[in-house]
Amino acid sequence: MIKLLIVDDSALMRRVMGQLFQEAGGYVVEFARDGVEALAKLHAFRPDVVTLDVQMPRMDGLRCLDRIMVERPCAVLMVSSLTADGADATLEALQLGAFDFVPKPDRTVSLALDELAPVLLDKVRAAAASRVPRSHRLAERLRARRAALPAFAPAPPPxxxxxxxxxxxxxxxxxxxxxxxxxxxxxxxxxxxxxxxxxxxxxxxxxxxxxxxxxxxxxxxxxxxxxxxxxxxxxxxxxxxxxxxxxxxxxxxxxxxxxxxxxxxxxxxxxxxxxxxxxxxxxxxxxxxxxxxxxxxxxxxxxxxxxxxxxxxxxxxxxxxxxxxxxxxxxxxxxxxxxxxxxxxxxxxxxxxxxxxxxx
Amino acid sequence: MTVTRDGATIRLQGRCRVEDAEPLASLLHATPGLTVDLGDCEGLHAAVVQALLAFAPKVVGTPSDPVLRDLILPLLAGERQRGQRPI
Amino acid sequence: MVQFLVEGRELVAEASRDLAMLIARPDDVAALDGCFRAIHTLKGSTGLFDLQPMGAMLHAAEELLAAIRAGRPGHAEDFARVLEAVDQVDRWLDALEGDGALPADADAAGRAIQARMRDAAPALDQAEAQLPAVPDWQLSAAFTGLSGTAIRYTPRVDCYFAGDDPVAIVAATPQLIALSIAPRDAWGELEHYDPFACNLVIEAVSAAPRGEIEAAFRLVADQVELAELTAAEPGAPAGGMTTRRTLRVDAARIDHLGILADELVTAKNGLVDLAIAAEALPGGHTLGQALRSRQAQLDRLVGDLHAAVGKVRLAPLAPLFARFPRLARETAGALGKSVRLELEGQEIEVDKTIVDGLFDPLLHVLRNALDHGVEPVERRRAAGKPEAGLVRVTARAAGDQVVIEVADDGAGIDPARIRNLAVARGVLGRDAADALDDRDAVDLIFVPGLSTATTVNAVSGRGVGMDVVRAAAARLGGKVTLSGEPGRGTIVRFVLPMTMILTKLMVVTCGGERYGLALDSVVETARIAADRLVVMRSRQAFQFRDQVVPLVILRELVGGSSQGALAPRGGAERVVIAWVGGELVGFAVDAIVGRMDAALRPLDGLLSGAPGLAGSTLMPDGSVLLVLDLAELLS
Structure with a gap:
């Protein structure tokens, strides 16, 4: 059984995603409505895989991801919109140790989900089988943050x-x-x-x-x-x-x-x-x-x-x-x-x- | 392989797909004066038609596909400077 | 809030339904009024809660609809945008239900839709105006003197990446009479030539009707301009220009597909005869077997195809049912009655034609139930009933049929009153009326011209009788019956096909005619020796396994001919044993011909009133096979 925590502020998304994995079989699914709830469930539920919506109230997906990677690293799949903002946030998430991402349906959820479902199932399965990110991710994160500092400004292009x-x-x-x-x-x-x-x-x-x-x-x-x-x-x-x-x-x-x-x-x-x-x-x-x-x-x-x-x-x-x-x-x-x-x-x-x- | 060079002639054979536009453009650009033979061509993707219009090589051969022969070929062959001939 | 969610869903369903109709027929006034009302009500309820983005968006939708009601031409695109807003409301209702609040991006999402609704109007007015007599672009010199529709197609620069082949799209346009392809911008320095950036303008002239041209370009409609060309020479044919605004899949095409699939089924069944014939040939056994195995394969594929086509047309009853609560409230209000409406089975899916065709008859029956069924409060009180009447509209699947019932707990129908009414209206003579049993008497209500209302009122006295309801049900391939008890209530039951799905039939002959029986009711076929027949309560019967099964001579029932005699003593009867109304019945037939899959069609013309017939289907040889409704035959 794969323990999956679905973090999404949309009730509808929680419902359809939950249904998808319950129908697929082999999953124990729990839900959280935002980052705060997700962190609360992290230790009690001990998920193998977390799907994490990027845009959420209270604590957004990136801050939540950062905390997950410090508190109890596990495979996190980002669910993000296909916009320029979404792209930036997603790349940052990957930098912070997210396993991968899936594009979020932006229109009719039920229709888009038909296309998304196989991708989502594949990636969650792969995420569950991947090695759990280790604590050295912390060092990587620190390095990533330092990299953004002016001291590391790139050399002028040749x-x-x-x-x-x-x-x-x-x-x-x-x-x-x-x-x-x-x-x-x-x-x-x-x-x-x-x-x-x-x-x-x-x-x-x-x-x-x-x-x-x-x-x-x-x-x-x-x-x-x-x-x-x-x-x-x-x-x-x-x-x-x-x-x-x-x-x-x-x-x-x-x-x-x-x-x-x-x-x-x-x-x-x-x-x-x-x-x-x-x-x-x-x-x-x-x-x-x-x-x-x-x-x-x-x-x-x-x-x-x-x-x-x-x-x-x-x-x-x-x-x-x-x-x-x-x-x-x-x-x-x-x-x-x-x-x-x-x-x-x-x-x-x-x-x-x-x-x-x-x-x- | 639908775009092949045979001496001074480029043969377009079968159905030319979108990806054939690049090798065709590359050949026409590298060697001006090549002739393009459409005799064995069964279909041209718009990107290929566009490359033929842009590089304006001499076009020979008569494809058997009626759309190609009657609609497209007149735009590529002969007096094509404006590409506008009633069919 | 809970109430708002329930009502909101209803209104959304109502508005969506009306908008869907408007998208297909933008001039449908009733649908326009309906969706305007629904959106207006929705907006009103929104004001009760702190749902500003929803209110603002609905306000914009209402304004757009109001402008159209006031006379501005309404287009499918307008209604599509309003529908977008209604869909958004539906999603917000999900959010409200789940989280108790609108999502964080509600404001932005609402504004975006509002903007689209505002933009829709003026731009579309222009685009949808009559075709310009002269193209508003510089027409190729070569096209002068041609007549037809001029097409100017400017593909998007990245269209090759989207998988478009503009040349193929143009080449597929029917009746092309001229074509030109030119660069959109100068080719520039060929060293930097980008082979995958589309730089073409394609112009063409087609003599095809406008609708066909639009269909050819439907996937790139945003990149295409069309204009009429009138021939320089007077009298030249201008081409049949039919204007069609929507390019959605026409229901008629799906119907056509359905008919083709039906006919494929019939054609496929012909292979069985061929296989039998082949097997009968000397040395033809192997060929026959091969044909049979191919036939079985084809059988499965055609079945799948047929089911798939049927599914395209399936739609849930929910949007239909969702319209009833408000209509029931209004009707009951007008009548001064208090009525509770219960709905059940709205998730059931049936053929779209049936969903669409059911609204009027169901509404009529519902109004009857409220008007004539449910008694005034005083009478209910006197009868010891709860003051609020109860009307239940339920749907359930029964095999390949759907049963929809409208049941009330009102006064019921008094057969004696119907008899009197029939006599008074000259439908029947007194003797004939008195000879009817109660069930047949109640059934008179479906006879044209008979209505039990003694006063005509605004609710149901609109000159529409139950005969219209029966006719509507028949058109949908179904039946409607009425039952109930005086004082206890009335049940109107519609039995309708769920899809145009294949029915497995057993084909038998009786008195020289072939008939079909639904195979799923057939338990077994047997030869029953004449001496095994016994007589029970003046009916023939026989022992089958451990029970006594009544025997019905089918040719008597269907033919009514004099050949109804049983097989001579010493002979045997061919008997089909089937479940009918919960018990086993044996039907004596002349012969069992075989089995087939067939698409049943409702009866029309002369046979439409014939009792005991479930429908007809076309045999492979082109003859019509009548399919029996065994239950009705026996009743």
Whole structure:
């Protein structure tokens, strides 16, 4: 039995979500109407998984999450609206240790829930099976807060416009694919890369469209590298991080001036978007595989594993996040199982491995 | 593979989907003067039509699909400067 | 507050129903008045509590409706926006019920909907005005001289990401006579060409009716402009322009789908005969078996399809029932009576046609119950009844039928009075009237021209009799009966099909005719030797297992012919043993032909009044199969 605490201020949402899990079977469900009630139930009920609404009266979801992670860490699934505000709050929540999030239905609850139900069930099941966040989350949180302080202000973006690269001039490129648990993992890797990192970094993080702009903005403020969301054809430059737009794919292509990345309509051939597999395959078609480094980090499913295994065979370098640090060891685990992981590294070592590969 | 280059000719074969627009644009941009052969084409996504209008290559071949042949092809072939011909 | 929640739900249901009608038929005055009243009442109740956002939003909705009532043209879009507000109220009622307060974002949500309602009006007036005689965009020179409807489609820049293919959409437009595709903005520097940012303007001319063109563009309606083109040459056909405002799925299309599914069922049943024929051929056994297995597969799929089509049309009775409390209050108030209304079974889902068609007959029966059924307070007191009358409207599922009853605890119907009335109104002669038993006498109430009201009043004396109620029930494929006891009350019972669902039938022959029997009532078929028949209380019967089962000679019942004799001694009867009204009855038939799935259709025309017939269905060979209602046959 999975003990699930549903925290939501809407009676209707509590009812439909409760019903969903009761019908699914295998759950003991309790409810809380706001953060205060949730914390009260945290110790008595000892939930395995908490679903937490972001907007609530009295104590909002973020403050509640912060307290949960200090008092009794467990897997928390954020339920958040697909708005710009919601995106910011959700990214912060992931930073604070939330396991993952699901978009909140914004219209007719019963209709939207039909679409949401399988996602919700999947993610709660995965959350229950994930490792409980450990107390070191506290240290991570402190670090995250410090990171926002002015002392950690990013270095000015490298001046690149004056040095246009010529076709094929890129000495290398990094492709990072990740899903559940990805935003804090990306932050850990990208903040640890220096402003002088010589290659472009291409990021495919499975996310809805409304979230990736926030993610890129947030990363841009805390990283030494310049981080942009790719909204149209964009030339690749060293030292820049290119975040794929959500709900679409990103591919590498070429113009007269050199390689570019551009968003492409989500391909029905791939299950998750932005598709890591499609990004890696398109990069391999445009750039010599030996100059590519693929990094596959935490996430459910297997996106990226097949293409990175192919990259490895073609002479590229690949790094899979180690099981002990991955929130969900699905994608990197699959890469390891396929024999496609040249290196397996814990999250905090990945940036160092990249710098060892790149002539910084 | 619906977009293939064969010497100075790009062949569009089968149903060209939205994702075919990028390789087509990339080829047309890289090598001006290529000819596009629609003879084996069964359908063009708007994004592909748009790329053909934008790069304005010489278009040859007569597709068998009536919509393509009678409605779309006249806009792409021959005097297409304004793209407006009654059918 | 509890009262407000209950009443609020009713009003929401009422307004929603009326708005749904208005969206389909924006000129329905009754529905407009109805939803205006409901929203006005809702707003009034809102004022009793601190629900400012709800009040403000409802006020805006009321104003919009008031403007339409005052003569401004009302459009489906207007009512869709009001419906949005009503839906919001429904969600807020959830919140009030759960938490006792409106959600924190109520103010913002309410304002957003108000803004949409305000914006709706002027913009739509313009858009919905008669089609401009001349397009308000620069028409392609190539299009001059053409007649039809000019289309200008400017796809959104990110439409490829949404999965749209604008060229495919245009190509699917019926009767295209001209097409042009041009860049919306200059192509610019091709080095920066974005292949997935749509930069097209598509113009076309179609000779198809406006409705068909709108249908082709229904998913991108916000990106399309249409205008009439008149031919330069006088006398050229201008194209049949029918204006249709809504692009929702037409109920008629769903009906058509239903009919096709029905016919598919019939066509599929033809395979059984084919399989039998194949098996009879020399060496045809394998082929026959294969056909049978295919038929079984098809059987299942068609059944699923039929059920799915039926479900599209299912709707709960709740919104229908929700309208009755207020109507009952008003009616009782007008009559100076005190009445309690109880509703039950509103969660039951039935075919939408039936839900829609039930309102008038049910309302009529309800009014009758309040007017003629429930007695004035003094008489109730004298009879030792509680002062407040009780009317119960209940629905329950009974197999594939729904039974809806309107029961009152009033004076009931006196058969003697009905007999007298029938004689007085010239419906029957005195002898014929006296010969009727009480049940048949009460049933006279459904005869046209007979109404038990001795005074005509504002409530029920509107020239609508119970005959209209019976006709309405029949139109819905159902029946209505009346029962009760003098002094104890009256029950009006509607028995209606729940869906146009498939009925499993057993096909038998009797006196040379084929008939269908509902298979779910059939227990067993047997051959009963003539010498096993016994006579009990002047009826034939036989021993079946451990009980004595009465035997009915079906051909006597249906044919009334002289061939009603039993099988000769020494022979045997083919008997279908079925449950009828709670007991086993054997029906002697000539032969059992087989079984089939069929969609029953209510009887019409000559047969519509025939007792004992449940409906008809089409046989694979095109002939009509009459389906018997065994219970009614025996009654």
């Amino acid at each position: 001046v690149i416009a004056d040095h246009p690269t010529r076709p094929g001039d890129l000495a290398g490129a990094v492709i990072i694919g990740t899903s559940t648990g990805g935003p804090p993992a990306l932050e850990a890797v990208l903040t640890a890369l220096p402003g002088s990192f010589p290659w472009p970094v291409l990021v495919a993080q499975h996310m809805p469209a409304a979230f990736t702009a926030s993610l890129a903005r947030r990363l841009d403020t805390i990283c030494a590298l310049r981080v942009v969301e790719v909204a149209g054809p964009t030339p690749l430059h060293p030292g820049n991080v290119y975040v794929a737009r959500g709900d679409a794919d990103m591919t590498v292509s070429r113009r007269a001036a050199g390689p570019i990345v551009l968003p492409a309509p989500a391909s029905p051939a791939h299950r998750w978007h932005p598709s890591v597999d499609r990004l890696v395959a398109s990069a391999m078609a445009q750039l010599p595989p030996a100059r590519l480094v693929g990094v596959l980090m935490t996430g459910m499913g297997n996106d990226g594993a097949a293409s990175m295994a192919a990259l490895r065979i073609a002479g590229g370098r690949t790094i899979a996040e180690a099981e002990e640090t991955a929130v969900v060891w699905g994608m990197p685990g699959e890469l390891v199982r396929m024999g496609g992981a040249e290196q397996v590294a814990p999250l905090d070592a990945i940036a160092a491995r990249l710098m060892a590969l790149a002539p910084v």
